[in-house]
Amino acid sequence: MSEVEAAAVDAENPPKPKRTVRRKKKPLESGGPLYLGHFGLHEAPFGITPDTGFIYATRSHQEGINTLLVALKSGEGFIKITGEVGTGKTLLCRRLLRTLEDEHCVTAYLPNPGLSPETLLRSVADEIGLNAEAGSDQYQLLKSLNEALMRFAIAGKTVVVLLDEAQAIPIEALETLRLLSNLETEKRKLIQIVMFGQPELDSHLANPAIRQLRQRIAFAFRLGGMQRDELHQYLTHRLRQAGLVAGELFADDAVRALFAASRGTPRLINILANKCLLMVFGEGGQLVRARHVRAAARDTEGAHRPWIWW
Structure with missing residues (x-):
């Protein structure tokens, strides 16, 4: 005992x-x-x-939320937040989610993103209120999402996907996220993606198969302890x-x-x-x-x- x-x-x-x-x-x-x-x-x-x-907004957490808000306002496609186990990444993610909801953004929160490419797209669709047809393949899902995102853009809405435990995302699903981030108008991205993960996320993103996604990460922040x-x-x-x-x-x-x-x-x-x-x-x-x-x-x-x- x-x-x-x-x-x-x-x-x-x-x-x-x-x-x-x-x-x-x-x-x-x-x-x-x-x-x-x-x-x-x-x-x-x-x-x-x-x-x-x-x-409780520690200096590191406050710097993290400030970085996220600036990055999202800039309209960039991918944002990465990493931190050791227990440093409060999920809390920061939920804090951002609450802030975005207060600002009338459309958000998709995926707490366990270890999904296949099609399941990941369906999850995003569900989160933003899009009822994708059963049996739709990846091409059809991307087409439906593009149409929905265009409607949000016309209405002046920003769509943000938040992925927690992002180090667990399969490589194939990461490539699908890159394809999703391709959706844009002449002036702005139709969707922004924020990845929260442990330091292993960096080595995961170093895979040559997704180098194009890695190049699109415009903002990155390392969350520290108290x-x-x-x-x-x-x-x-x-x-x-x-x-x-x-x-x-x-x-x-x-x-x-x-x-x-x-x-x-x-x-x-x-x-x-x-x-x-x-x-x-x-x-x-x-x-x-x-x-x-x-x-x-x-x-x-x-x-x-x-x-x-x-």
């Missing part, structure tokens, strides 16, 4: 210390972590599922969004240890922070310290464990 699990077991009949944190009068999240009521929260503050309601000076505000922001009204739940030494263990990777930060709160709840305490982070790091795959801690 891990230290985190042991702490949860000890919490079956936890002591009830004097509360130092005020609570918002909201119902607790159904099925949320055991510690919600203990810390005065109404929902989980450190989930690993991308949630735009918890967005900086040390951003971590405290990140933790505070997520806790406030989850219902914490006042006070701190992470001591300064815990914040330093958390950055060292995560190296600024948001997903790892969330995993470790969640485990820390569970341990403190098990002890009946109210404040996360560095020792809790060390225990969580020992229990977490991918966490960095500097020898100086031990």
Whole structure:
């Protein structure tokens, strides 16, 4: 049994210390972590599922969204965003999706684009509201999409396709995307394509078979992790969004240890922070310290464990 699990077991009949944190009068999240009521929260503050309601714009994320908006306004065909696992590519993708919807763009969001060429085209058609005829081949699908895109262009609408986990797109489907990006008028592209992927996407695009697509990538951005000076505000922001009204739940030494263990990777930060709160709840305490982070790091795959801690 891990230290985190042991702490949860000890919490079956936890002591009830004097509360130092005020609570918002909201119902607790159904099925949320055991510690919600203990810390005065109404929902989980450190989930690993991308949630735009918890967005905290780090410098890297803000630079990423700014790059995307400038690139899309320029009307270029392909835009590429890469980043390591856990750096928030999917959250950035959803943030862009929400921004584009607010600006009345027509969007097609494909979260799992490991599809055959025809299935990929059908997915794009479905996303933009085009009912493609059953049995249509690739030529017919491209023709139908071209007609639909022309109608959107006449109406002043911009069509943007967002591909998450783009490193998984088969080479044949990438070539189909290139053909799709060929659709244009004399003045503008009829469709723009944004690819979000892990660093492996770069080697995937290096395939000589799709060199023409690679040459059409007008903008590229590498999403980085969080900086040390951003971590405290990140933790505070997520806790406030989850219902914490006042006070701190992470001591300064815990914040330093958390950055060292995560190296600024948001997903790892969330995993470790969640485990820390569970341990403190098990002890009946109210404040996360560095020792809790060390225990969580020992229990977490991918966490960095500097020898100086031990």
